[in-house]
Amino acid sequence: METGLDLLTAYLTRYAPILLFILLALAFGVVTLALSYLVQPKYPEAEKLSAYECGSEPFSDSRIPFPVRYYVIAMLFVIFDIEVIFLYPWAVTFDQLGLIGLIEMMIFIGLFVVAYIYAWRKGALEWD
Amino acid sequence: MANLIFFYFAGIIVLTATLVVALRNPVYSALSLLVMFFHVAGLYVTLHAEFLAAIQIIIYAGAILVLYLFVVMLLNLKREERFHQQTLTAALLGLVLFGEAVLLLASRPLRLSSMSASSEPNVASAVGNTESIGELLYSTYLFPFEVASLILLVAMIGAVILSKKGLLESKSS
Numbered sequence: 001m002e003t004g005l006d007l008l009t010a011y012l013t014r015y016a017p018i019l020l021f022i023l024l025a026l027a028f029g030v031v032t033l034a035l036s037y038l039v040q041p042k043y044p045e046a047e048k049l050s051a052y053e054c055g056s057e058p059f060s061d062s063r064i065p066f067p068v069r070y071y072v073i074a075m076l077f078v079i080f081d082i083e084v085i086f087l088y089p090w091a092v093t094f095d096q097l098g099l100i101g102l103i104e105m106m107i108f109i110g111l112f113v114v115a116y117i118y119a120w121r122k123g124a125l126e127w128d
Numbered sequence: 129m130a131n132l133i134f135f136y137f138a139g140i141i142v143l144t145a146t147l148v149v150a151l152r153n154p155v156y157s158a159l160s161l162l163v164m165f166f167h168v169a170g171l172y173v174t175l176h177a178e179f180l181a182a183i184q185i186i187i188y189a190g191a192i193l194v195l196y197l198f199v200v201m202l203l204n205l206k207r208e209e210r211f212h213q214q215t216l217t218a219a220l221l222g223l224v225l226f227g228e229a230v231l232l233l234a235s236r237p238l239r240l241s242s243m244s245a246s247s248e249p250n251v252a253s254a255v256g257n258t259e260s261i262g263e264l265l266y267s268t269y270l271f272p273f274e275v276a277s278l279i280l281l282v283a284m285i286g287a288v289i290l291s292k293k294g295l296l297e298s299k300s301s
Contacts, residue, residue, distance in 0.1 A: 008130045008174070009129050009130060011176070012130075012133065012173075012174065015173060065201070065202060065203070066198065066201040066202050068202060068291050069291070070198055070201075070202075071195070071198045071199070071202055071291065072287060072288065072291040074191075074194050074195050074198050075195065075283075075284075075287040075291075076284065076287070077191060077194070078187070078191040078192065078194075078195060079280050079283060079284050079287075081186065081187060081190070081191045082187060082191075082280060083277075083280065085183055085186065085187060086265075086273070086276070086277075088258065089179065089258050089259075089261045089262030089265060089266075090262055090265075090266060092258045092259050092262050093258075093259050093262030093263050093266065096263060097262075097263075097266050097267070101266050104266060104270055104273070104274065105266075107274060107277075108273070108274060108277045111274075111277040111278060111280075111281050112277065112280070112281070114281060115280070115281045115284040115285070118284070118285060118288065119284060119288050122288050122289075122292060123292075124287075124288045124291065124292070
């Protein structure tokens with residue numbers, strides 16, 4: 001029990017650099033915003049505080065319904081993202097798996113090529 | 129120390145998961161979900177499931193959340209106008225889940241330290257998490273792996289068909 005705890009603590013200590021990295025990344029954003037807020041001269045006007053839209057007057061709410069095409073692209077992204085995730089442990093253990101590993105991954109990728117061709121032929125990748 | 133880490137992750141997960149359903153602005157809900165995904169990944173790290181933690185961030189925080197945000201934008205959800213109160217269903221489901229959790233905890237004495245330190249940490253750390261997953265996935269679990277690609281193929285065809293239907297309808301109307 002006690003050794004298990006020690007092991008876990010030792011194991012988590014290896015993640016200290018990642019923790020430091022997260023803290024630094026957070027601090028970078030927070031410090032930059034806080035510093036510019038403290039340093040900036042503040043002369044607020046109605047015109048200045050309005051949303052800036054390339055110099056022209058904003059004419060509607062920013063929450064408009066997006067075209068469904070964005071969603072298709074996101075969906076395809078998720079699916080191919082999962083495919084790439086499967087490739088990673090395969091690549092790491094490629095030596096041990098040998099020819100069978102190559103064949104099974106070719107079947108896997110083959111099915112994805114079918115899906116890709118299908119999406120392409122159906123025009124899911126086109127924007128028109 | 130180990131308990132502290134577990135309770136930090138678990139506490140933030142419960143808090144942000146509650147915020148996901150409690151917040152009125154759907155975009156805030158999605159951002160709260162993002163924080164939850166990161167803490168679930170942290171919990172996976174304490175369970176020696178490092179590969180799973182990386183996947184949690186790449187797939188869930190990186191891709192699934194984008195899908196959620198797109199749904200919010202697609203449906204043009206404003207504050208609470210499209211929400212339905214489903215107190216009865218939620219209460220029943222919550223009761224079932226709570227009973228399940230109580231049963232699980234009662235059948236086994238709760239030992240957090242032994243739960244978070246995996247039963248065979250030496251094996252995992254000697255070979256490496258990703259290697260052990262790769263060896264198992266592409267030998268013992270070969271068939272489920274190939275089935276997964278078929279399921280993804282079906283998901284992709286479904287997405288294309290559904291969106292094409294939506295596109296045609298929006299064009300004709």
